[in-house]
Amino acid sequence: MEHLPIISLSELDKNEVDNQEIKRLYDTCYECGFFYLKDHGVSKSSIDKTITASRNFFHLPEEIKQQYGHDVQKVYPPTSRGYVPLLGEYLNKEIGFDPKAIFDLGLDKPLSEQPFTGPNILPDDNIAPDFAESHYNLQKEIMTKVVPKLLKAIAISLGLEPTWFDPYFDDPVLIQRTIYYPEKSGQAGKHTDNGIFTVLIQEQLPHPSLRVYTKDKWIDAPCLEDTFIINLGDMLQMWTNGLFVSTPHAVIHEYPGTRISIPFFIYPNIDAIIKPFETEKTISSKEVMLKNFESIWVDHKGAGRAEELV
Numbered sequence: 001m002e003h004l005p006i007i008s009l010s011e012l013d014k015n016e017v018d019n020q021e022i023k024r025l026y027d028t029c030y031e032c033g034f035f036y037l038k039d040h041g042v043s044k045s046s047i048d049k050t051i052t053a054s055r056n057f058f059h060l061p062e063e064i065k066q067q068y069g070h071d072v073q074k075v076y077p078p079t080s081r082g083y084v085p086l087l088g089e090y091l092n093k094e095i096g097f098d099p100k101a102i103f104d105l106g107l108d109k110p111l112s113e114q115p116f117t118g119p120n121i122l123p124d125d126n127i128a129p130d131f132a133e134s135h136y137n138l139q140k141e142i143m144t145k146v147v148p149k150l151l152k153a154i155a156i157s158l159g160l161e162p163t164w165f166d167p168y169f170d171d172p173v174l175i176q177r178t179i180y181y182p183e184k185s186g187q188a189g190k191h192t193d194n195g196i197f198t199v200l201i202q203e204q205l206p207h208p209s210l211r212v213y214t215k216d217k218w219i220d221a222p223c224l225e226d227t228f229i230i231n232l233g234d235m236l237q238m239w240t241n242g243l244f245v246s247t248p249h250a251v252i253h254e255y256p257g258t259r260i261s262i263p264f265f266i267y268p269n270i271d272a273i274i275k276p277f278e279t280e281k282t283i284s285s286k287e288v289m290l291k292n293f294e295s296i297w298v299d300h301k302g303a304g305r306a307e308e309l310v
């Protein structure tokens, strides 16, 4: 494979017997778990505004950004929300701390006993104009226009009822992230994503920075206009008992100019219990998430299946 496949969300969503795009989705999820999504219906202005507001935030003085750091978060674990400066996240021990800065948010909810659930602490417009509004607008579009349709298409591709995933996603967990790569920042560690799937918005730049490790070789995933990247995560790989794959990837940003990327990590309801196909096993989504966060932020063993990939 030289290039990642391009799949159309509007084609996936067509209610047809024998929908060929659904077949392509199945083949892609089975073979590499990484693809471009076009015809997604998310407005370009929502994306552009979020990228601009993010870049402006990351260019603020460090002492201002630190006011939104892990130590002021209300949600547990505090490492799931807020600002992280350069060299904060540890994805893979070959690289160590990644040369990128991060801002994480989620669905804004009242504080709860459950992990990964509660309010966001975001800079207001006086500090970072349009940061909160652009992020929430984009969040709404991704969570209403993209996620339900993809879940439905994945279910159909697996020969399940279109609504099969619905009970597991009526109150899903979202980690919405904005990443800032300084110019020529170098390499961020090879890892897999831990959730069900990731909707990744890459800033439209002339050079490829994202790389995908599939079939024993690296391929570039350059930005294609008006597309997102979708990559399957470990939880969907577990759920399908290895049928659909969660594929390692890394970022090498060697170019002049900064880079913004905006991944949405999609997880099921926090209390979801997953039963991998054709097994008697049960897996708690909450436990998988907590373990992954501990591995990244406490034990420094890396993200997703990073340890076994080294």
Ligand SMILES: O=C(O)CCC(=O)C(=O)O
Pocket (backbone or CB within 6 Å): 179, 193, 200, 202, 210, 249, 250, 251, 261, 262, 263
């Ligand atoms: O910045 C990117 O393009 C990818 C980031 C990524 O893989 C991640 O945050 O999990």
Ligand SMILES: [Fe+2]
Pocket (backbone or CB within 6 Å): 191, 192, 193, 249
């Ligand atoms: Fe990733």
